[in-house]
Amino acid sequence: MEASRKLTCRQRQVHFSFFLLGLSLVNAGELRHYSVVEEREGRSFVTNLVNDLGLGQLEFSSRGAKVVSKGNKLRLQLDQETGDLLLTEKVDREELCGHTEPCLLRFQVLLDNPLDIFQADLQITDINDHSPAFLDKEIMLTISESSLPGATFPLKNAQDMDVGQNGIDSYLVSSNPYFHVLTRKRSDGKKYPELVLDRALDREEQAELRLTLTAQDGGSPTRSGTTEVHIEVLDFNDNAPQFEELLYRVQIPEDSPIGFLITTVSATDKDIGVNGQISYSLFQASDDISKTFSIHPLTGEVRLKEQLDFEKTQSYEVNIEARDAGTFSGKCTILTQVVDVNDHTPEITLSAFTNPIPENLPETMVAVFTVSDLDSGENGKITCSIQDDLPFFLRPSGENFYTLLTQKPLDRETTAEYNITITVTDLGTPRLTTQHTITVQVSDVNDNAPAFTQTSYTLFVQENNSPALHIGTISATDSDSGSNARITYSLLPAHDSQLTLDSLISINADNGQLFALRALDYEALQTFKFLVGATDQGSPALSSQALVRVLVLDANDNAPFVLYPLQNASAPCTELLPRAAEPGYLVSKVVAVDRDSGQNSWLSFQLLKATEPGLFSVWAHNGEVRTSRLLSERDAPKHRLLLLVKDNGDPPRSASVILHVLLVDGFSQPYLPLPEAAHEPAQDDDALTLYLVIALASVSSLFLLSVLLFVGVRLCRRARPASLGGCSVPEGHFPGHLVDVGRAGTLSQSYPYEVRLMGDSGTDEFKFLKPILPNFQDHPLGSETGEISNCRNDWDFGIQLK
Template identity: 65%
Template structure:
């Protein structure tokens, strides 16, 4: 995802050259400070809080930070006091060389809310260097034919200081032939020039020794000296002359050491030694001496050190051609270093917030600066990140950018992002730098626990043991940490208005484990008393504020075969006889009576069947298995006894789960005359009851 100002819909990119479009508030002016070089670390520069018009302590509250270009930090901020201090002792000559004024830009970053203020520190020169000549002795050859008033330039002294602290004047020791004047070089430096006052005579004085002194503008001035040896030569008529007074040349900065730069050429009309020329640099600076060499015979100039456009873009050097008779001529070589895209962009991270709350749209993730010391297109940059990420780049001040969330993030969808910031220059070939940032999305309690089911149905057998585990409910929370820690509870309904339900409240029937969601029966349940009940449970997380959800739990009590069948008719009375009348003329199938029984259980545990177990006259009576009707199986005969007893069984149809049997003995009464008999009842462990009639 690249970013171009303004933001494009497809690519999000920012070009470094359009830095004036500021998307955050930036101070309209630049704060400027000045400090002397070589001051101790911790020296006071200014009070930022006061100068920016901020309240006491506001710098600390807003997370103020001082930023410098690159990784070199020369200032530090005391947030509590608001004082801006030197982080280390600063050497103007190392930081700026001969550039004057020496300006060190910086930025003040206020993080909350984000605001940039441009700053500038001027490093003032102190007179900590004395003038120095590169040679202890300067050789000067002068023809005795030279006329008074002729000028002879001398080599200048070097002084790393600037302004008034650098070389301001030269003096020469007292003598009878020369006086000295101080001249201005075309680059602003001052150089000495001897002026001949009286004609020389080689036979009288073949050489003259003088002392040259350079003075800077300090108080008191610092000085440097060199000896001047003047050799008086025989008459030499013609000065050497260069074909060009100015040579211009362009040299790529990636030229190897030893590369040919240019060849200068001069001629002399004299013959013999007076016409033999030698070439040398005249008044060379230290940079020229370190970087170039000249062949004394051919005038060929070559590199003896690699060029660096980012350090020095232009060189001006004077070349002197001297003949054997002490005369010389000069030319100037103007060399331009051609920039080559040899520097990849640099990225300096000033602020990184690696944990971003998921519900914070347009949150600053990182603030960084980019730079490229190359020039032209080689120094223009494009800053980009990957496409399809919920982040974008915003420019702030010059070559500073912020990485911002495009909208609210969702940790549950993606908890981590790996963002690659790519800075590419526009040179040929293009060079780039990449920096990887990992952003963790921190959780916000924006998800309530969710039950795995909206309702649960639990089946519990009756007559259970207390504390029986009857089931488990479960809820999950998509959040993390304490926001995802779920606790469970029973949700008690408000008390109902009278008349109240006679059944006990569910709180006395069940309990819940708050951590696991396990449900337990507090006491034995009785199907015949309470067949079903329901209640609501809650799941709450530990976030702030806590979020919760509910679910419905239905409990169904399973019937157990714990009740014997109960005979409603004939009446169950052991002290009174039970008599049924049967006419002699009854045909087969005559309904004698009907046994009616019930069972408090349910389902198969309450399914009843009837059968004949025992009779005094087998085959005379039968019982219908499903309805308990007792009927004659055949017509009564004359020989049939007037009184009969039978045993019938009423049993459950639930199989091995348990059954109840009832035995009934019924009297057979002839001629419709009522007869009585005693009735006996017996029970056994399988719930069988016998009745004799």
């Protein structure tokens, strides 16, 4: 093993040495140039090397051409069959070459047998796929308002990943009255913007400017990038202070305390910094003014230095000066009026109060109160009010007496509580106000009936449900409170006297849950509806009602019932089949019904077993039994067919049918096999006569038995009319073309069925079977096995032949 590894290693070294020797001897040949545009999708075509190298397609494929690029930056793929050189992925020029222009990527094409190397380069052509971008989102500049027009201010340039004409071409600045921009070029070829001042700045007019600087490239279409230039204008002291008002008029109550703030004067200077700092002082003040008033030098607050006396001095005139740090100043005047004091607030005294107040009552007294004020004159006059958005009002009831009344009947369900604020204000200067808040509760009256969440409810119940099954919940709400809102639920008497609602449904009086008391049978009761009531416990009690509809869902719980041929007859019915019948001859038709509905009642027919396989077939959808081939003398004279009738439920249910078929040479002479011993010609006529007599006797007996059975069933059913439960079906004389299916087998009531037959090659064939009663779907079949005469002859057993 070790020796073989050493041998393999030596072989590789020898091969590699020969490969290097071959490379040194190969002439690289002429350098080939190719070009592609960047951002092309993968699998893009570059060139066809078969044509470029002047080789045939077969030679090119056999020499195993390969493409090699330095550093594997360029993803190239060579199609060996066509010689097409393709890009395997999208190429980004900026990622491969950056700002280097032109962007050339070298690669080699290697061919074996003999070894050739072809040098080539691929130029990646730039497209304008990058927009200029500034490194800073905002450029800050500080310019003095004393700067002269023509001054220049260089700005930072933008960056663009593209090269050549796709690079930055020019700069623009948003429209403004002060600056324009020039595009300058550095020694390295990069362009940068320079702002030029067109008009002198005024900081007081505009303290700062925000301009949008835009860099555009020369591509097509043109791309651009923007940044914001924020220019802050430096201040120069060229403005005097100015007061907001030249004349201030104020009124001072005589009882104002020492230090009371009379007013605050304010002056502004359009300059900023030291140039805009203002100091306030009294200007040419008399001794009386200096002793009574003072002003803060920085804030301009004018305050009292001593108590005022209205009887001594009614007014003062105070002059104020504002000065900045330079030589500029401004002046204003304060006219001060001393006002007599209204120093007593009104009072409220509550005399009567009613709480709570019943709802739905017209104009009701809530409270009675008095108001007073110790002041005199205008200061002693009083006004009284409450909120405007409340259903209450005030009525004067004599001097300084007021009554609080309800404006309209209250509704507790809308608002259960009111907070009423009584406001008393005098007419003094300044006006004094007293407020008193009272809380009024609204007591409930049973004036709202319960309301169901739905006007009607539809509930679904699968038949054969377990007793006491919860089938749904009804719900009602009452806007009242307390006992007036407590709801009880009940079942209302049914309008249909035949609907025993108490045996079907019960309701929980507290929460409205409905329960099925017993198992429901879809075939007996498919749907029923009733009314439920919701009653509160108020006095008088109020109630409402809602309709509940219960739909019983069908389950596949009934097997198909065979109407024809009847399987429980005392004598089996035999169908006669002539030996001359053609293939497809209608032998008989199986008629069956299913008490279920929907797909549970869809029936299919199947032949399970036959005496002679392949002789008979049954149609899956209509139950017709037909011959599959011609009859022969070797076929047995009697055949027994076992058929299956299956519904489409889940799981499916089925019933079996046995059909006897007797082969005859004709309907008048049924064929019977002769005994093996009768071979003498002299005895043939006697044996045939005997067989015919036996056949006729059998047919006659079978006919009489069928007639007696049919009459007995009719008489028995009429003798027991009271035994029919559930939905009754009117009984009477059936026409001769009807099959009467009584309460026997799986049918729960009597149903007349019309069976229509039609002639076909001398035979009688069922055309359709349908119920005569229009409400047949409302009266489902029973679960017992019914009896019906099922012989297929021209006998009078209730089936009319047409």
